[in-house]
Amino acid sequence: MNRAGGQPFPRDTQEAKNKERPRRGRNWSIVMIKVLMVPLLLFFSLVIGLMIGYGVVGHKPTAEVFDLNTYKHMWDLLFAET
Template sequence: MTATSHPNEPDKRSSGKVIGRVVWVSFKILIIPVLCVVALIVGLAIGYGVLGDRPMSEVFDSSTWKHMYDLVFAEGG
């Protein structure tokens, strides 16, 4: 009995499988950073809105972050 595969033939993959594999690998690489950003946004909204008893919409206001920056880095005197 002889083997059915020929060792000299190149591995032929359809372009659909290659594109699918590239998409899947890209998805696996990007899912962790995306989930981290989502967790950050949800944590900010819960911490500022629920624990801080402030409107959640203020989390996304740049003046809120400028005020916090000024509080942290203000010169004491």
Template sequence: MTATSRPTDNSNRSSGRVIARVIWTSIKILIIPVLCIAALIVGLAVGYVILGDKPMSDVFDSGTWKHMYDLVFAEGG
């Protein structure tokens, strides 16, 4: 049994395959940051609502997170 060699000439690739490959590569590169951001949002919501017994609407309020920042980085005496 002998295997036939495939031609390595890339000049006859269809543009559809190239575009699909670029799109697939972009998806693979972007999936990790998107999943990390989604995990951050879910973690904030779970921690704030379940552990903190606060309403879900406060999770996305910027005043809440400013208050938490002030508590963490306040100069104590």
């Protein structure tokens, strides 16, 4: 396929066909950082959401989010009749 001026497109030339594309290899440390960053961000967003939900919305002390007895009490309330 030629242009109107008679010059071929660069993709049609032999040089463009023989030209190797550089490999875009990724550094393994960058990939591992990205893989580990997603669960870490999810964990922190869960903790912040629990703190906002329990402390701000529920009007309770925010420090009780980290107390295991709080979740035992919720479990007992949910499954008391079963």
